[in-house]
Amino acid sequence: xxxxxxxxxxxxxxxxxxxxxxxxxxxxxxxxxxxxxxxxxxxxxxxxxxxxxxxxxxxxxxxxxxxxxxxxxxxxxxxxxxxxxxxxxxxxxxxxxxxxxxxxxxxxxxxxxxxxxxxxxxxxxxxxxxxxxxxxxxxxxxxxxxxxxxxxxxxxxxxxxxxxxxxxxxxxxxxxxxxxxxxxxxxxxxxx
Ligand code: ATP
Numbered sequence: 001x002x003x004x005x006x007x008x009x010x011x012x013x014x015x016x017x018x019x020x021x022x023x024x025x026x027x028x029x030x031x032x033x034x035x036x037x038x039x040x041x042x043x044x045x046x047x048x049x050x051x052x053x054x055x056x057x058x059x060x061x062x063x064x065x066x067x068x069x070x071x072x073x074x075x076x077x078x079x080x081x082x083x084x085x086x087x088x089x090x091x092x093x094x095x096x097x098x099x100x101x102x103x104x105x106x107x108x109x110x111x112x113x114x115x116x117x118x119x120x121x122x123x124x125x126x127x128x129x130x131x132x133x134x135x136x137x138x139x140x141x142x143x144x145x146x147x148x149x150x151x152x153x154x155x156x157x158x159x160x161x162x163x164x165x166x167x168x169x170x171x172x173x174x175x176x177x178x179x180x181x182x183x184x185x186x187x188x189x190x191x192x
Contacts, residue, residue, distance in 0.1 A: 004175050006187040009095040010122035011088065013113050013171070015104040015162060016129030017155035018147045019139040022101050025129070034185050035099065042101035043077070046084040051076035085116060092120030097187070105158040107165055114170045126166055126174035130159075135179060 006012065014022045029035045051072075084100075091098045104110050110126070117124035133156040140146045147155075166174050177183055 002181075002183045004127070004183060004185050006097065006185055007123040007125060007172070008188050009097050010092065010120075010172075011113055011117045011124040012097065012099040013104055013110060013124065013126045014099060014101055014129070015110070015126055015166070016131065017103055017105065017136055017159050018152060019136045019143070020129035020131045020159075022103075022129060026099060026101055029185060034187065035097075039097055040099045040101055041084050041087060043080055043084060044101075046080035046087075047076055050079050050083055085112070088113070089116055089120060092117060092122045095122070103155065105155060105162050107162075107169065110166070110169055110171075118170075123172040124170075126171045128163070128166065128174060128176040129179075129181070130163065130176050131179040 014026075016022050026035070026040050030037050030040075088098055088100070100113060102109070104113075104126075114124050133153065136152050136156060137149060140149070140152050163176070175183075
């Protein structure tokens with residue numbers, strides 16, 4: 001079983017398309033007491049905190065409603081990211097470890113987190129969930145609110161670009177976990 005040593009502090013950037021199992025992995029790690037629930041932040045969580053729950057699932061709304069919500073959503077989203085980054089920066093300064101749960105498929109999203117860690121003088125690592133496209137699509141079909149084939153395929157394409165790019169982006173370490181990744185995360189500090 002592969003072991004991944006977590007840094008004592010800093011940022012763990014999860015990278016993977018929808019249905020790659022990011023939230024599932026985090027839930028497992030919390031369940032096994034490897035991490036605490038408070039060590040995870042996500043843009044969804046912050047969208048909810050700054051804008052209440054109506055913006056979290058706007059994509060699942062009928063098109064007419066979604067269009068109306070979209071402008072609000074953009075504004076709430078921008079504020080949610082600001083709030084999340086402020087929280088991350090604070091935690092970095094306190095030498096806390098924080099996982100960021102989002103797809104992180106675009107270089108600018110990853111770059112912001114790398115920059116934030118640099119400014120706070122803490123390590124930043126990438127944990128990449130590499131799941132074959134057909135598995136992503138199968139899982140999407142099983143979901144209560146499927147993301148849709150087209151979106152999953154588009155993300156899978158973008159993920160291929162991501163895989164090529166991350167080596168040179170400035171992560172202190174990056175770990176590509178191939179489906180069905182048997183892996184244990186070990187940390188030097190006790191989370192509890
Ligand atoms: P999103 O970015 O859309 O939130 P995600 O990467 O966080 O997606 P999850 O929410 O963890 O993905 O999982 C998506 C779906 O895939 C869920 O229905 C989940 O049960 C299933 N799934 C996740 N991991 C596995 C796994 N290892 N084996 C089988 N099914 C899985």
